[in-house]
Amino acid sequence: MKRVLTLVLLVTGLFVSGQSVVHTEKDSIKFDTKEIFYGYMEPGEDGKREFSFTNYSSHPIMVMNVSVTCGCTVPSWTRNPILPGEKGSIVVEYDTKRLGGFYKKIKVKFFQVEGSYPLVIRGAVVEDKSKYIPLQR
Numbered sequence: 001m002k003r004v005l006t007l008v009l010l011v012t013g014l015f016v017s018g019q020s021v022v023h024t025e026k027d028s029i030k031f032d033t034k035e036i037f038y039g040y041m042e043p044g045e046d047g048k049r050e051f052s053f054t055n056y057s058s059h060p061i062m063v064m065n066v067s068v069t070c071g072c073t074v075p076s077w078t079r080n081p082i083l084p085g086e087k088g089s090i091v092v093e094y095d096t097k098r099l100g101g102f103y104k105k106i107k108v109k110f111f112q113v114e115g116s117y118p119l120v121i122r123g124a125v126v127e128d129k130s131k132y133i134p135l136q137r
Contacts, residue, residue, distance in 0.1 A: 038123025
């Protein structure tokens with residue numbers, strides 16, 4: 001009897017808590033751009049760039065996690081809830097002490113939103129960028 005009561009309370013609690021959850025449609029969050037092109041950079045140049053997004057849903061959203069493919073890219077993001085119609089941002093900083101080309105994938109996950117949002121940064125760090133023809137997007 002005690003097990004049955006516990007099971008009934010558990011199922012009831014899950015049902016009630018599940019109804020209060022608001023899910024956001026993935027297309028209600030729009031990024032201004034999903035790829036940032038750095039071009040040629042010299043070692044030590046500022047590797048910080050910002051991805052902005054807007055909340056087009058009818059309720060607040062919040063970034064849960066931002067993951068990157070390696071330690072050469074450090075993300076930071078808006079930690080407070082973003083109200084409907086407001087903007088938030090994901091800031092990534094690439095380590096420009098590393099010579100060579102780069103193509104880094106970033107995944108943004110929001111609370112109560114299915115899936116993740118893929119972002120990309122790309123470019124090249126060279127000793128002397130004046131020796132290179134500007135890269136095309």
